[in-house]
Amino acid sequence: MEPPVKRNRIDDSINSITIKNQTGIDNLIDSIINSKNQPQIILGDEYYQTLPLIKVFIGHVKQPKDISKLFEILNEKLPLKYLLHLKRVRKKDILLSPVSFLNSDTQESIQEYIERNIPEIKDCFEYFREATVPLTPPLTRKQYMENLRHWSLNFHPNHYIETIMSDQPFKQSEARNHRIYMALTFEIVKWYFNIKSYEDILQSDFNAAVVVDPTINSVVTLAVDNRHEHPLQHPAMLAIDNVAKTQGGGAWKIDIDDTLKEDLKEKFKIQYGTRSGTAESPYLCTGYYVYLLREPCIMCSMGLVHARAKKIFFSLDTPLGGLKSKTKLQCIESLNHRFEVFTGFL
Amino acid sequence: MVDHMRRCLELAAEALALKEVPVGCVFTVNGQIIAESKNSVNATHNPTRHAEINCIDQILEYCRLNNIDYKLYFKNVIVYVTVEPCIMCAAALNNLNIREVVYGCPNDRFGGNTVLDVSNFYEQNYILNGNLLADEAMMLLKEFYKGINPNAPESKVKKDKKV
Numbered sequence: 004m005e006p007p008v009k010r011n012r013i014d015d016s017i018n019s020i021t022i023k024n025q026t027g028i029d030n031l032i033d034s035i036i037n038s039k040n041q042p043q044i045i046l047g048d049e050y051y052q053t054l055p056l057i058k059v060f061i062g063h064v065k066q067p068k069d070i071s072k073l074f075e076i077l078n079e080k081l082p083l084k085y086l087l088h089l090k091r092v093r094k095k096d097i098l099l100s101p102v103s104f105l106n107s108d109t110q111e112s113i114q115e116y117i118e119r120n121i122p123e124i125k126d127c128f129e130y131f132r133e134a135t136v137p138l139t140p141p142l143t144r145k146q147y148m149e150n151l152r153h154w155s156l157n158f159h160p161n162h163y164i165e166t167i168m169s170d171q172p173f174k175q176s177e178a179r180n181h182r183i184y185m186a187l188t189f190e191i192v193k194w195y196f197n198i199k200s201y202e203d204i205l206q207s208d209f210n211a212a213v214v215v216d217p218t219i220n221s222v223v224t225l226a227v228d229n230r231h232e233h234p235l236q237h238p239a240m241l242a243i244d245n246v247a248k249t250q251g252g253g254a255w256k257i258d259i260d261d262t263l264k265e266d267l268k269e270k271f272k273i274q275y276g277t278r279s280g281t282a283e284s285p286y287l288c289t290g291y292y293v294y295l296l297r298e299p300c301i302m303c304s305m306g307l308v309h310a311r312a313k314k315i316f317f318s319l320d321t322p323l324g325g326l327k328s329k330t331k332l333q334c335i336e337s338l339n340h341r342f343e344v345f346t347g348f349l
Numbered sequence: 350m351v352d353h354m355r356r357c358l359e360l361a362a363e364a365l366a367l368k369e370v371p372v373g374c375v376f377t378v379n380g381q382i383i384a385e386s387k388n389s390v391n392a393t394h395n396p397t398r399h400a401e402i403n404c405i406d407q408i409l410e411y412c413r414l415n416n417i418d419y420k421l422y423f424k425n426v427i428v429y430v431t432v433e434p435c436i437m438c439a440a441a442l443n444n445l446n447i448r449e450v451v452y453g454c455p456n457d458r459f460g461g462n463t464v465l466d467v468s469n470f471y472e473q474n475y476i477l478n479g480n481l482l483a484d485e486a487m488m489l490l491k492e493f494y495k496g497i498n499p500n501a502p503e504s505k506v507k508k509d510k511k512v
Contacts, residue, residue, distance in 0.1 A: 233409055234405075234409070234419070234441075234444060234445060235402065235405060235406070235409075235441060240397060243395060243396065243397055244393075244395050244397070246395075247393055247394040247395035250394040251394060252392070252393040252394025252395055253393060253394070253395060254389075254393045254395055254398055254403075254406070287394070287396050300440065300444075301436065301437075301440035301467060301470060302437050302438075302440035302441045302444065303437075305435060305436040305437035305440065305459070306396070306397045306437050308436075308437075309396035309397055309435075309437065309459075310396050310397070311396075323470060323471075325440075329470045330465065330470065332436070332465070335464065335465060337458070337464055338458075338459070338464070339458060
């Protein structure tokens with residue numbers, strides 16, 4: 004991308020941020036609901052990073068007719084092992100081995116190695132060279148396309164990953180639901196903390212949670228930050244406890260204001276209710292979506308893992324956040340439950 | 350120290366008798382127990398009601414009733430718990446600036462040190478010591494996982510049993 008274009012974009016975004024900060028809270032909520040952009044998933048770093056590279060030896064073949072024979076002999080004598088994402092052949096180039104494969108103490112060249120170990124092919128090459136190729140398989144089409152300039156690659160796109168990472172991971176109707184439920188978190192904070200503008204939100208650390216059962220498109224519970232009174236009562240922790248109450252449990256007595264609940268129902272045309280008590284009564288937060296104004300802290304993030312929530316959505320990053328900022332709990336493979344995390348509402 | 354952990358093991362055994370994951374915990378100040386609890390996840394249907402969280406709640410209530418600043422109070426607290434605090438509890442204890450945590454056996458599934466070292470994310474950390482009466486703590490856990498968690502869905506229970 005040309006630098007001048009880039010600079011313009013940065014200027015634009017600074018301007019838009021300044022304007023956005025002065026936006027009244029109601030306009031902000033409208034823009035969350037009506038935005039055309041969809042929430043974006045937060046996956047492990049390996050899906051976004053440029054692939055690590057490795058140096059390999061390439062042999063340039065004299066006669067194209069030798070290639071199939073070389074292909075077979077090399078696969079037997081110099082198998083690619085963990086580099087199976089690399090094609091063996093590109094035009095008249097054949098991938099031989101990683102540079103690190105040769106014993107660096109003896110300082111043997113690749114030519115000497117082949118003469119000594121695979122003499123039957125030693126005359127097939129015009130020359131040898133080193134090249135840099137990706138060490139690990141591409142996980143996304145983007146990584147695949149970016150690395151083709153290095154070498155030809157085997158790539159089997161994971162269609163789910165490609166869709167979920169795209170600009171439009173959700174159906175339009177579903178995306179609109181996500182936006183409405185996220186808007187509720189802003190309405191709750193506005194109601195409780197006298198928030199007037201986006202600036203007020205940015206300068207506070209208030210948070211709110213909305214738990215939704217997507218199978219019946221119904222709000223299971225709402226929760227608002229009480230951390231300044233009780234350091235454990237972050238909205239995610241309160242929401243988990245509120246869900247427990249719908250299942251005949253719960254430990255805390257605090258609940259959201261009934262007037263607010265009614266106001267939200269009317270304004271956003273949402274419904275409240277759960278499948279608790281029915282034959283399909285959910286276990287903990289299994290299958291539930293949790294919407295948070297801010298990224299949950301590490302305590303809350305792990306609480307949501309314990310609760311087995313299905314998807315988590317948040318708007319603003321937090322410095323001690325456990326799903327993006329400090330760590331990504333959704334990427335720890337050894338945990339017994341994993342959920343998907345989305346952001347990008349503003 | 351050992352006496353406090355013995356009390357934790359008693360609490361864990363009580364939890365086991367109630368078909369809860371057997372974890373017991375006491376919070377102490379100047380060697381005196383000021384809060385004690387056990388895991389109550391099944392009873393509350395709330396998966397965050399770990400023994401440590403229950404103790405924190407007790408102390409917050411005590412501080413509220415007695416007009417004590419909990420932020421100062423927690424600074425002198427030493428926590429004894431039969432199993433290494435999970436990532437959630439470790440984060441909560443860090444948030445509260447607890448002085449020290451002494452645990453029994455490590456927590457290979459959720460440990461706030463073993464699975465993910467939460468101390469990396471906080472400026473101030475508590476002192477963490479483990480392996481106090483670890484065998485007893487582990488024994489209780491094994492006893493629990495031999496049985497069946499009545500509240501977990503069936504497929505999950507089967508997976509758990511293999512681990």
